[in-house]
Amino acid sequence: EAQVTQNPRYLITVTGKKLTVTCSQNMNHEYMSWYRQDPGLGLRQIYYSMNVEVTDKGDVPEGYKVSRKEKRNFPLILESPSPNQTSLYFCASSLWGPAVEKLFFGSGTQLSVL
């Protein structure tokens, strides 16, 4: 089944403890992206990647890192999480890019930073 898989679904951590949220897609998509969703603010793009080894900042990249070493994986790294990063995170992918193709979303990761 074609899908975008995020893990974990829920994560509670403490300030400063490094964490990684994984994202994997099995559709051979070139484009992958991370969003965070906060009440009243909609979805905001954190980082995106047009291809392997190519990543670019979105609207809210501060405090996050990403890597794209393989086409299928696009992990989101929080080196030193802070409470303002408590949010619902989504990974998404599309075949070529969002200008022409629909996005497929993962199920989300609810992160709480205490």
Added chain:
Amino acid sequence: SQQGEEDPQALSIQEGENATMNCSYKTSINNLQWYRQNSGRGLVHLILIRSNEREKHSGRLRVTLDTSKKSSSLLITASRAADTASYFCATVDMRFGAGTRLTVKP
């Protein structure tokens, strides 16, 4: 930044009624897409309308696009309780607004 902005923020209707939500955007587009999000879950693509199209249908969904007004509307006909969700529009670069929260009462 380029962004779709949905209106109204919330909409509550009875089952069987039609629901209309609107989207405005700021710059030129190649296409506009509509997505649905069930509570706390990932967004699901509903329909894509290209800039040279004025109207598109998919089942009970009807989307219109007016590039001169930089706006789009999504009409859900004969709504069902299962249509209760948030609806988002997105344009190039896939920047999303806060969405329209639709509640369909049985």
